[in-house]
Amino acid sequence: MRIGIVGGGAVGLLTAAYMSQSAHVTIYTRRHEQAEKLCANGLTVIYGDEKTTHRVQATPFVCETNDDVLFMAVKQYDLTNIFTTHVHMLQANAIIFLQNGMGHIRYVSHLPHKHIALAVVEHGALKVDDTTVVHTGVGQTKWSVWRGEQHAFSFLLRTSSRFPFQYVDDWETMLLEKLMVNVLINPLTALLRVPNGMLVAHDPYRQAMEQLFHEVASILHIEQRERIWQHVQTICRQTAANRSSMLRDIESGRRTEIDAILAYVIERANEQHISAPISTFLYTLVKGKELEGGKGR
């Protein structure tokens, strides 16, 4: 079986490593340099004291893919670019989307693929260099069929116990829950420069997060508010020492996923003519930090 992974970031590399245990994996990277290094050195996963190197194929994403299944593991803003100009290159029988947020759903319906799945990755992963990823926290990848049949993805059942997949029926609830987690944890930790745990351990930050929660939950018509609010706090406690991906992006002067996450919420508010003062204020501040880049810090 041939599996293609589009994207050589932390999530792409982690997925590629575990998939390569039972399939022929090709990683499609943005940069030539990363593809060359992956072909030459293999892909290394560090988990605790354990270090495993996997042989993988890698090629820059400039020509057509040729796989049975494609994992789309690029950030949402890169996905927009791919859908706009390179969608004909995504040759595969089945395709799985691993993006945060919900903004990518609008593109999915235009795709020609017979089987389409949506997934959310709940692992901790940190890319160390072009060929090395640290598996910092074992979680699961929830997935749901958006179009086509579940059995087209049956290979997901054969993966390592350290990289399990869990099927859920309702893709919208799955994505909404992940979106809520990302909306509440990522921008605040990035702005305050604190690890995830501080958002619940430090009372004023928990109050600020709760203010944001109520605003966003209203905009997105979240049902079972109390359950979701508890879920978000549990994630903060379980990943207490982690620095969120958005915080790491800000610290490294990289582009963040703030548009996929908070701009999406603001758009939904605008559509409904609801005001979103806190989301808008927070979005502007984080966007400012992002554009500040390496300057002034």
Added chain:
Amino acid sequence: MRIGIVGGGAVGLLTAAYMSQSAHVTIYTRRHEQAEKLCANGLTVIYGDEKTTHRVQATPFVCETNDDVLFMAVKQYDLTNIFTTHVHMLQANAIIFLQNGMGHIRYVSHLPHKHIALAVVEHGALKVDDTTVVHTGVGQTKWSVWRGEQHAFSFLLRTSSRFPFQYVDDWETMLLEKLMVNVLINPLTALLRVPNGMLVAHDPYRQAMEQLFHEVASILHIEQRERIWQHVQTICRQTAANRSSMLRDIESGRRTEIDAILAYVIERANEQHISAPISTFLYTLVKGKELEGGKGR
């Protein structure tokens, strides 16, 4: 003429230095140690390359003052403490308040003093140590009589051209304008850890400041909105390289003036049953940073 200055912070020391050129000045400090050092070493003002040391009296604020005029140069939160327990010690014919915010006005009406003035300090001042203050920016001190007669403060006209006083008729507008400047510049610079100029030079930050401006202007029923909004931006540009006092407080793990500034705005909103989402969110975040103290940074 005997002038007492209650408070040995940047504003107190700066005022004491310039007042000591034409009057007998006593500084009332919180700590014994500072009073001893001031008596022994004098009070030094640094302005550009110029360094001037003034002889002053200093004593801890534990016994009655005995002056013609008192300048109250403590932070608003310390003023609350003084008014609650030590108000009988403030013996003077006239008294001038130099606090930021407007929360102290409620106490002023209970004072026995015949002549009461309110003032706002628009100088840049940085306390280097217990006996040294740097005059980083020459501005003016606006003042207005709250009770009594203007001539009781006529000595203010005789001060140095580097420390001018300007009389204004309307104390409420004077304090409101200063409050707006403080509300807009201090919490945002403290949270974002940027110098004042970034709030206008960096588009997303200016947008965030404008969002906050509209919310607060509504709560405080600010007239002439456009003029005040331009005024705030002008101050940001004129003090572009300055790090605000609240930013410096946060960086040093000291208590900030967030309660005198933003909590006052939130209280006013609550009284009127108006929501203040951005002010509340920003207050909580800055309060969190303040309570974090030296930790996690």
